[in-house]
Amino acid sequence: MSLIHLEGLSKVYRVGDQEIKALSDINLRIEEGEFLSIIGSSGSGKSTLMHLLGCLDTPTTGRMEICGKDLAKATGDELARVRNREIGFVFQSFNLLPKLDVISNIALPLIYAGVPHAQRLARAKQAAVDVGLGDRLANRPPQLSGGQCQRVAIARALVNNPRILFADEPTGNLDSATGRIILEIFDSLHAAGKTVVLVTHDPSIAARSRRIIEIQDGSITREYAP
Amino acid sequence: MNLFIAISIGLREISAHKFRTALSMLGIVLGVSSLVATMALTGGIEEGSRKFMQQMGGLESVSVVSREPSSSDFDFANLSPGRTLLDAEAIRRSANFISHVSPEISFSTAVATDGGGNPERYSIRGIYPDHFVIGMHELAAGRYLTPLDIERGTRCAVVGDSVARYLWPNTTPEKAIGNTILIDSSPFTVVGILSLYQMESHARARKSGKSFSRRWDPFRQKNETVLIPFTTMFYEFRSGAFPLDSLETIKLETLTIRVGDLDFFRPALDEVRSILNTTHRGVDDFDLETRQDWFDRIEASVRATRLSGALISAISLLVGGIGIMNIMLASISERVREIGIRLAVGARQRDIFWQILIESILVSFLGSLLGIFASLGLIEILKAISPTENVPVLSADAILLAVGFALFAGLFSGLYPAAKASNIDPITALRYE
Numbered sequence: 001m002s003l004i005h006l007e008g009l010s011k012v013y014r015v016g017d018q019e020i021k022a023l024s025d026i027n028l029r030i031e032e033g034e035f036l037s038i039i040g041s042s043g044s045g046k047s048t049l050m051h052l053l054g055c056l057d058t059p060t061t062g063r064m065e066i067c068g069k070d071l072a073k074a075t076g077d078e079l080a081r082v083r084n085r086e087i088g089f090v091f092q093s094f095n096l097l098p099k100l101d102v103i104s105n106i107a108l109p110l111i112y113a114g115v116p117h118a119q120r121l122a123r124a125k126q127a128a129v130d131v132g133l134g135d136r137l138a139n140r141p142p143q144l145s146g147g148q149c150q151r152v153a154i155a156r157a158l159v160n161n162p163r164i165l166f167a168d169e170p171t172g173n174l175d176s177a178t179g180r181i182i183l184e185i186f187d188s189l190h191a192a193g194k195t196v197v198l199v200t201h202d203p204s205i206a207a208r209s210r211r212i213i214e215i216q217d218g219s220i221t222r223e224y225a226p
Numbered sequence: 227m228n229l230f231i232a233i234s235i236g237l238r239e240i241s242a243h244k245f246r247t248a249l250s251m252l253g254i255v256l257g258v259s260s261l262v263a264t265m266a267l268t269g270g271i272e273e274g275s276r277k278f279m280q281q282m283g284g285l286e287s288v289s290v291v292s293r294e295p296s297s298s299d300f301d302f303a304n305l306s307p308g309r310t311l312l313d314a315e316a317i318r319r320s321a322n323f324i325s326h327v328s329p330e331i332s333f334s335t336a337v338a339t340d341g342g343g344n345p346e347r348y349s350i351r352g353i354y355p356d357h358f359v360i361g362m363h364e365l366a367a368g369r370y371l372t373p374l375d376i377e378r379g380t381r382c383a384v385v386g387d388s389v390a391r392y393l394w395p396n397t398t399p400e401k402a403i404g405n406t407i408l409i410d411s412s413p414f415t416v417v418g419i420l421s422l423y424q425m426e427s428h429a430r431a432r433k434s435g436k437s438f439s440r441r442w443d444p445f446r447q448k449n450e451t452v453l454i455p456f457t458t459m460f461y462e463f464r465s466g467a468f469p470l471d472s473l474e475t476i477k478l479e480t481l482t483i484r485v486g487d488l489d490f491f492r493p494a495l496d497e498v499r500s501i502l503n504t505t506h507r508g509v510d511d512f513d514l515e516t517r518q519d520w521f522d523r524i525e526a527s528v529r530a531t532r533l534s535g536a537l538i539s540a541i542s543l544l545v546g547g548i549g550i551m552n553i554m555l556a557s558i559s560e561r562v563r564e565i566g567i568r569l570a571v572g573a574r575q576r577d578i579f580w581q582i583l584i585e586s587i588l589v590s591f592l593g594s595l596l597g598i599f600a601s602l603g604l605i606e607i608l609k610a611i612s613p614t615e616n617v618p619v620l621s622a623d624a625i626l627l628a629v630g631f632a633l634f635a636g637l638f639s640g641l642y643p644a645a646k647a648s649n650i651d652p653i654t655a656l657r658y659e
Contacts, residue, residue: 056570056652077574084572095567095656099242109571111231156571 253546566655590636
């Protein structure tokens with residue numbers, strides 16, 4: 001069974017009395033262990049698709065199964081649980097809490113998973129070491145470089161051991177050298193068997209994945225391997 | 227997410243904005259401190275008046291006081307002789323439930339020692355021996371006035387502690403017994419000296435040598451008294467002959483009676499009322515004033531004070547609550563992105579709701595702690611500026627009540643911001659700059 005299964009998915013936004021079709025009739029299967037890119041220009045609907053896949057939003061119509069659960073009509077609490085346990089997010093702008101130190105930032109998802117304090121610290125520390133930040137645990141995000149921030153974000157996304165990792169333009173705020181290092185982390189995660197979904201507008205970044213989905217005007221227009 | 231984490235997040239948020247939080251706490255601090263201080267002061271008044279009442283004769287004492295007759299009796303009002311010695315005699319003879327009757331006439335005049343010295347004005351009171359029981363007097367030295375003193379009309383006097391201290395400042399009460407005093411230049415022999423009556427706080431002040439002269443002393447009247455036999459008073463300072471056959475002509479300044487058994491308090495009052503109805507020829511120009519009535523009056527004024535204090539506190543707490551709501555709203559609009567991040571990593575709406583609510587309750591809780599400290603200072607200030615004799619009683623009840631109300635204000639004012647925060651859409655929040 002597929003990890004993610006979308007069938008006839010559509011999303012319509014209502015602005016005043018105008019309807020805006022952000023996505024229409026999306027059919028997509030993602031298997032466990034895939035490294036997939038979603039590519040499209042800005043306004044193509046790729047972010048909307050990403051939000052749906054990331055359980056930050058629900059579709060207007062269609063079927064959406066993630067990890068075997070039908071989430072098309074899920075409640076807020078059910079979505080929160082999936083976000084917490086099954087999904088890790090990496091954002092373009094890192095989205096770290098500036099007031100918290102590195103280890104507390106990484107441990108954030110564990111708080112909402114109800115993991116006890118000592119275990120939380122141990123797991124967060126391990127995740128920090130895994131991304132090469134074992135010596136920056138007490139620093140706060142404003143004291144770190146962009147690449148280090150993104151590594152903290154990756155550690156946070158992985159700390160609860162999710163099945164899927166979503167990355168939304170993960171190198172968008174980084175210089176190309178640092179970006180390469182971050183992309184190498186995704187490569188190695190894929191090699192270790194993690195499902196990785198990369199959202200980008202840059203074909204050269206998408207080329208690192210094994211399968212590329214191209215989106216235009218809310219529909220999948222092309223699907224190919226690089 | 228458990229409570230402990232929510233509290234630690236809240237504390238971090240508060241310590242990150244100390245000044246802002248302190249300002250928003252101000253209303254709560256004022257509300258709590260005024261509530262605690264009012265409760266402490268009124269508690270002190272109540273406690274003090276209860277003690278004072280016991281000292282002044284307890285619940286058994288009842289005063290017969292005169293009053294304006296009601297309008298229906300107005301035409302007959304002059305048929306009644308008013309409060310006279312006949313009332314006292316009639317009660318003494320006929321009222322079974324009354325154990326003691328103390329009629330009193332008094333006037334103020336100069337008192338001096340026979341050796342000269344400056345005379346001082348004191349209140350001279352002609353009394354019967356029952357006065358010592360009803361007034362709960364104690365002797366420092368000598369003896370009380372006896373029925374024989376009344377019968378013979380002796381020139382004996384029992385004086386209060388302050389009088390003895392003024393007239394013979396350098397002798398003990400024992401040595402002052404037998405001395406002669408001049409009351410309006412008539413000589414009297416001092417046969418007894420009363421103990422010093424004082425409130426506990428006075429005793430403390432006296433011991434520590436602090437000045438307390440400015441303060442009101444409820445026992446002053448009792449300490450500055452000069453007591454002589456009722457009959458002697460009449461012979462010496464009134465008409466001369468004691469008109470035994472017409473007691474009605476002797477008007478009284480004070481008439482106090484003591485109920486023998488509190489279990490029969492109401493029947494005793496009814497009995498006295500019916501006797502006085504006879505002696506007053508049916509004119510209701512008298513009232514029986516019990517200590518309970520007196521206490522109820524104090525209680526009523528204490529309640530009024532308490533109510534106005536509570537009202538001020540309630541307004542302060544309301545304002546404080548609004549202040550907290552304001553700060554929480556400001557805080558969440560500053561933290562939209564943080565809330566979005568928390569939602570994205572798996573926080574449920576209710577986690578956000580509780581986090582904001584607990585933060586709001588924390589602010590009010592810290593405010594109420596500050597308020598309790600402030601109330602201690604407020605009580606000291608009130609003690610210094612008001613001539614109250616009553617030590618404020620800081621009760622746990624008052625503190626719990628105040629903290630309870632403050633927490634409620636915090637809870638109530640946190641509801642709306644918490645609901646608003648938990649309804650933030652994660653996608654918009656993550657894009658929010």
